[in-house]
Amino acid sequence: MGESMELNYIDIKKEFVNCLEKHELIVLSTCLKDKVKSRMMCFVNDELVIYLLTGKRSNKCKQIEGNDNVSLCIDNIQIEGKAKIIGSPMDENNTEISKIFKSRHSAYYKRFAHFKVATFIEIRCEYLKQWKFENGRDYYYCLNVVKEKAEKHT
Template identity: 25%
Template sequence: MNELELKEKVIDILSDHKTGILASVEDNKPHCRYMTFYNEELTLYTPTKKDTEKTAEIEKNSSVSVLLGYEDKGQSDGYVELLGNATINEDQSLKERFWEESFAKWFDGPHDPNYIFLEIKPKTIRLLNLEDEPPQELNLE
């Protein structure tokens, strides 16, 4: 698979799978949780509250890992493992674009100041378990 095909396959998986695992660093140890993800090309966005431990962890150490995919058919599903850096993004147009009514459980609407996104810029993305192919790696540094 060439680099363009790899990138397209990764974007397909990122676009088709919204629930994944975000790992950040807490006290020099991994801290994992399920999150909802949106993507623009290879950049991921995940909504969260401004006043959570996730944001405090990322302010101390921006290194994160994300797993997405592997949901439908079990062991034969392709999935991605993304390593990158996260920043806090409070852009109002982003908040409005990705707003879902289900978020009303946690936020007062897309203008709630506590509603923010973590923006994740990948450094390395590995595509795994795809149609009996060996793992493929996309380096973005």
């Protein structure tokens, strides 16, 4: 281990997006006052922007209001990002997200979206890392969205 090689940013970004689109659940971790909490969440994504549906009085929203840095995990992918609460699924500006969420998580959306406390959380992915194993060797890909840079580390 120890060598890195720059990769095509667009190609690696597509790989990460394809991985996200194959899943319905993701682990969200939030932190406030040195208390970390993790929970499994239904999600949808638009490229590398992830949307979650929750209650605005939840611990996760309280933590995000105090610290917008979040971590996500799905399979062998680690994600760091910035979260913000963007409002009710019934808000006009959330129409497209609601359509996507309803199509992927119909029962969940129908059960919770109409509540007054329902809100979407938007997470903009900033850094993604995925471990891989090939030909008896392990390595990982890193995607730095902020710098638009992709690397392979061996």
